[in-house]
Amino acid sequence: MAEHENGAKGVSRRKFLHGAGVGAVAVAGAGVMTQATAASGDKCKTVGCDYDVVVIGGGFAGVTAARDSRKNGYKTLLLEARSRLGGRTFTSEFDGHKVEMGGTWIHQAQPFVWAEKERYGLEVLETPVSGAVLDKEEYVVRVGDTTHTLSGEQLLPLYEALDSFYAEARQVWDRPYDAQYTWNEITRRDKRTAQQRLDELTLNPVQRVAIDSFVGATAHAPLDQASYVDMLRYWALSGWNLQGFNDAVVRYKLKDGTVGLINKMIEDGKPEVRLSTPVKKIEDKGDHTVVTTQKGEKIVAASVIIALPMNVLPNLEFSPALDPALIEAGKQKHSGKGIKFYIKARGGFTKLAKVTAMADSNYPVNLVMAHYVSDDYTLFVAFGNDPSKVDIFDIKAVQSILEPLFPGIQVESTHGYEWTLDPYSLGTYASYKPDWFEKYYAHFQKDRGRIFFGQGDHGEGWRGCIDGAIAAGGKAAQRTKEMLG
């Protein structure tokens, strides 16, 4: 306790007063907590602390952790560096449509996010969104300088190619939420890149491009930098088949945007939220923690939940020092480092159809999908594995990239966000790099003392997706509860 008091002394008078008050207040029952209309009415259960739980990072992981912690009866503060919540989800507007600059799609095969959608009664839209019935499906595959347009039965060889790429998924991820169950199968292939897997298959050029495009967009990286086994994980999670995979990763999006769900969670849990508050340092003092913001404010808490992207972890100071493996992996960065952007265009493609274009890893965009379709124009969402290959805001440049895929297309405007440049994300959606399972898996998401790790980039299941973030935050809040009592 002596150390605790020393640690708290340098903080502020208000904190001592706050702490002094705690002794006189009985532990608030759950009923009292839920009746509170403002988080400021809460009392910290731990003597001398400002908060029972401080959550760092306001993406889906952090928002879930903060909501759950407050509902668990703890005085909770959520700290977010940016001036908005959502992390690597960001609902924006483009040409009058709500668009997601980051994480977009959810599905009932993603148990954590779908539970939230149901809990709050949120509606979903099917993409491509259209007022018309889109019964035509068309694929454009760019092979070298030739563009192939395929539909109907012509697509079967593409499906077969994908089936063959993922053929080992059952063996490697028989239980997609339990890496240990097939640990030997995973580690045996750990060093393999998705490119090596592609190279060993006997395929025609169109099939090769289809896999390159599809897997590249999943990893958001060129195939030679994507982990083969981690790509198999997605296939396993969606039921080991293409229909399940497509439905799970690009079919439903929240009608009111990801921000709609974020807002519901905050309204529900009512944690105290501070935006524009980057954190500099996190100290575990044994019987309490101290979080220091970049502005120098010190916040004393019984526990801290880290809900930050793995790539930004090396930019914070930890005491005791962070596991060096986390710094090393964070500096190496996960594979998600591409670009995603929207394109408004007319002409050059079949109207009122589900149009998809595919190109190989060398092309500036690898996957282009219709997202909003009207009789007048289509909004496409495009994925590229290297932001340096395309200036997404240069309409002429985007036109020249789309023209070979859709001859005669007229690009009118574009909209996007450069996640790899954002210092608070330093990447897009995470998947692991080759060799990471053996090197880092045991190190990720490991709590230490009063510091809990609820990072959406890690954990079993749909890590790297909205679902995985909600799972990670919720599980971290649960473990924190077990420690705090």
Add this chain to the structure above:
Amino acid sequence: MIGRYAHHLCVALGLLGLINLPAQAAEACDLAAGQKLFETRCTTCHSLAEHKVGPKLGGVFGRKAGSAPGFTYTPTLEQAGFTWNTEKLDAFLSGPMTFLPGTAMAFGGLRQAVDRQALTCFLSQQGPHS
């Protein structure tokens, strides 16, 4: 009150020809192109009238960097120590993170000088109450 006097002073100096009034700068540039650039490349995060993900941009010209009331800046912007003008905005927009390492503005930059010119010109015309 001080702000109001300062505004009057600026107008007076402008009338005397002692400082460049925005209108003079506008003669040499394409405002429509600047507005289109603003609408397509800035409005994801910025508005002229209010703070969004980034600070409001109405009145950015002549404003000290990192000083718009009510917006929390990164230390980099707060400590930048300059006032936004054509030259500084041009340099910033060509590569925010190159010009001001530590900024949180997730934007790769406007690669075309003509685009930067049109955008800075448009912004120079937007007063604090636009």
